[in-house]
Amino acid sequence: MQQSSISMGRAAYQHYIPPNFGYVENDLYRCGQPNELNFPFMEKLNLRCIVWLAPEEPNQNVMNFVDDQEIQLHHLGVLESGNASDPITEDMILEAFNLILDKKNHPMAIMCNIGRHRTGTVVGCLRKLQRWNLASIFEEYRRFAGPKVRLLNEQFIELFDTDLVRIPVDPPEWL
Numbered sequence: 001m002q003q004s005s006i007s008m009g010r011a012a013y014q015h016y017i018p019p020n021f022g023y024v025e026n027d028l029y030r031c032g033q034p035n036e037l038n039f040p041f042m043e044k045l046n047l048r049c050i051v052w053l054a055p056e057e058p059n060q061n062v063m064n065f066v067d068d069q070e071i072q073l074h075h076l077g078v079l080e081s082g083n084a085s086d087p088i089t090e091d092m093i094l095e096a097f098n099l100i101l102d103k104k105n106h107p108m109a110i111m112c113n114i115g116r117h118r119t120g121t122v123v124g125c126l127r128k129l130q131r132w133n134l135a136s137i138f139e140e141y142r143r144f145a146g147p148k149v150r151l152l153n154e155q156f157i158e159l160f161d162t163d164l165v166r167i168p169v170d171p172p173e174w175l
Helices: 036-044 060-069 090-100 117-129 134-148 151-159
Strands: 003-008 011-016 022-025 028-032 049-052 072-075 108-112
Touching: 011 036, 028 117, 036 060, 049 090, 090 108, 090 117, 108 117, 117 134, 117 151, 134 151
Parallel strands: 028 108, 049 072, 049 108
Antiparallel strands: 003 011, 022 028
């Protein structure tokens, strides 16, 4: 588990980073489901919104944290089939982008159970929208997916039609 230290005078406070945590853009983060050890770190992000992509709801501790911190949770991962290994859908990506590209939702975190596949696919499609080259997009996806790369997700990212995305009038500066 990764950790960071913040020194406050003589005392050093340990902050444990959630699995697959990463900085995507200014006020936009990605990670897997945090646990109680990660909550002090997550508090420092001052999140307004979490886009939850897993088919099942976050665990009760995460739900309590979201309530305590007054964070909006958008559960987009509900699948018709109920099969957690089904790939993410185009509709889920477009719904996620409606939230991600709305600056009033920032700071925001994109999450799924482990922060690999669904989160990686959304971030990969965002990178495509930002006009990154595919080699760089896939390198980032693979860095977070580790040995569990899903070629179907890479194919989805490659074929994703960015023309379907509604860009808001006042988009984030990183778009």
